[in-house]
Amino acid sequence: MVGAPGPVPRLSLLGLLVAGCPRTPQVVPPPPGLALPEQGLTAGDLQEIRDRVVPMVEEAAGRRFDEVPFVGLGTADGLARIVREDSLIVLGGVYGLPEEVVHEMARTDPLQVSSLIGKYAPRGGTLYIAPDSIEAMVAEGVVEADQREAVLELIIAHELTHALQDQEQDLVEQLASRRDDEALRALQAVTEGQATRVEELVAERLGHTELFWELVELQGWGPEGLVEPMAWPIWAQYGQGRDYVIWLEAEGGTDRVWRAVREPPQSTTALWRPEREDVGLAGPPELLDGVEAVLTAGEWVALGAHLGEWDLRRVLYGVDDEVLDDALAPVRAGSRLTAYRDDRRCEVWVVVLDEPAEELVDLVRQTAEQVAQTLEPAGLAVADQAFTALPADDALARVVAPAGPHSASVETASVWMARGERLVVIEVEGFRPGLRMERALELVWSRLEADEPGDH
Numbered sequence: 001m002v003g004a005p006g007p008v009p010r011l012s013l014l015g016l017l018v019a020g021c022p023r024t025p026q027v028v029p030p031p032p033g034l035a036l037p038e039q040g041l042t043a044g045d046l047q048e049i050r051d052r053v054v055p056m057v058e059e060a061a062g063r064r065f066d067e068v069p070f071v072g073l074g075t076a077d078g079l080a081r082i083v084r085e086d087s088l089i090v091l092g093g094v095y096g097l098p099e100e101v102v103h104e105m106a107r108t109d110p111l112q113v114s115s116l117i118g119k120y121a122p123r124g125g126t127l128y129i130a131p132d133s134i135e136a137m138v139a140e141g142v143v144e145a146d147q148r149e150a151v152l153e154l155i156i157a158h159e160l161t162h163a164l165q166d167q168e169q170d171l172v173e174q175l176a177s178r179r180d181d182e183a184l185r186a187l188q189a190v191t192e193g194q195a196t197r198v199e200e201l202v203a204e205r206l207g208h209t210e211l212f213w214e215l216v217e218l219q220g221w222g223p224e225g226l227v228e229p230m231a232w233p234i235w236a237q238y239g240q241g242r243d244y245v246i247w248l249e250a251e252g253g254t255d256r257v258w259r260a261v262r263e264p265p266q267s268t269t270a271l272w273r274p275e276r277e278d279v280g281l282a283g284p285p286e287l288l289d290g291v292e293a294v295l296t297a298g299e300w301v302a303l304g305a306h307l308g309e310w311d312l313r314r315v316l317y318g319v320d321d322e323v324l325d326d327a328l329a330p331v332r333a334g335s336r337l338t339a340y341r342d343d344r345r346c347e348v349w350v351v352v353l354d355e356p357a358e359e360l361v362d363l364v365r366q367t368a369e370q371v372a373q374t375l376e377p378a379g380l381a382v383a384d385q386a387f388t389a390l391p392a393d394d395a396l397a398r399v400v401a402p403a404g405p406h407s408a409s410v411e412t413a414s415v416w417m418a419r420g421e422r423l424v425v426i427e428v429e430g431f432r433p434g435l436r437m438e439r440a441l442e443l444v445w446s447r448l449e450a451d452e453p454g455d456h
């Protein structure tokens with residue numbers, strides 16, 4: 001469904017299925033190539049369903065529409081194009097990168113177009129539905145034929161929520177002005193969490209709760225959390241996002257949710273520890289400047305970011321929830337560098353804790369079985385060994401690669417090192433740095449030690 005094989009995620013465009021520029025003319029002609037000849041489902045049918053759902057969305061979200069968006073017919077491909085266009089604007093804004101670089105990053109993104117059923121489009125404020133995606137679900141037996149209309153009601157309710165978010169605050173601009181991709185993920189979890197929550201409440205009103213959870217299951221998660229490990233990022237955004245929104249509702253009703261849309265948390269740590277929104281803010285990304293060049297020479301595109309619980313929890317998936325909560329509670333700050341060069345990638349993390357960091361290395365070691373299970377269908381295997389080249393309280397080297405003979409270009413290797421209350425992680429994909437891995441680790445540790453006096 002998603003993602004690169006490595007334990008550390010690629011930058012993903014997935015989930016950027018969000019809104020756009022506000023001003024909404026009543027009827028907007030769809031962009032060329034997006035409209036379908038009207039077959040079974042007509043635009044009239046869609047407006048009828050929309051009109052039925054609008055008051056329920058307004059009640060569940062606690063906001064009224066200034067103007068109700070037009071619901072147009074589209075195709076899955078057309079919707080995917082809108083998602084990509086939005087994503088490029090957002091990524092260009094967050095990273096301040098030239099368009100061709102963002103295009104290159106987006107090129108390898110694993111967005112699955114066939115899964116797109118609906119999308120609220122920016123620049124025109126139209127909401128598109130792809131009937132071919134629903135027909136595909138019916139053909140595959142995923143939903144019953146007589147549930148088509150109910151599916152439409154729920155999808156339109158979800159997308160209408162994005163239109164309300166866009167009315168509250170220009171969403172593409174809001175997304176594009178995040179300071180890094182960690183803050184971007186946090187905002188997306190708020191917007192997708194709210195849209196999912198409103199969809200759920202509308203489903204309850206319409207007696208479609210069972211169908212709501214069936215649709216959620218297609219995303220790889222359920223009422224108890226993540227079901228399909230490869231769907232981790234989707235679950236974190238939609239499922240954990242929904243949990244976060246429910247927490248906000250309990251705190252201060254829908255007004256509190258809207259405050260989070262306008263002033264979103266900067267760190268994904270807020271999704272799991274909403275009472276501690278400030279965690280993860282003190283990381284110094286510049287500490288990692290230039291580490292990629294030590295791993296291998298060449299023209300890298302390097303992105304610095306803060307590191308919140310998202311990254312750590314994704315890697316530590318499979319660890320018991322309570323153990324994980326306890327282990328991550330002492331995390332004080334984190335930084336991440338992600339660098340891209342041709343078909344190569346590297347990622348460098350520094351995590352600062354208030355307690356010894358070695359437990360985190362041990363928890364990573366404990367995930368080996370879970371990682372192996374998750375990756376087996378993709379023909380990948382995981383191999384762990386002790387990392388002893390440099391002094392550490394605990395250190396682990398992990399390689400994820402196709403089972404059997406293979407080249408370095410399909411390999412992902414990482415080293416996890418704990419010293420005192422600090423954890424350093426370096427992961428490389430598509431190349432073997434050899435001794436340069438040690439040199440890069442030494443550089444990070446020496447900078448950390450130099451940084452120490454001012455840090456405490």
Ligand SMILES: [Zn+2]
Nearest residue numbers: 017158192195
């Ligand atoms: Zn959405």
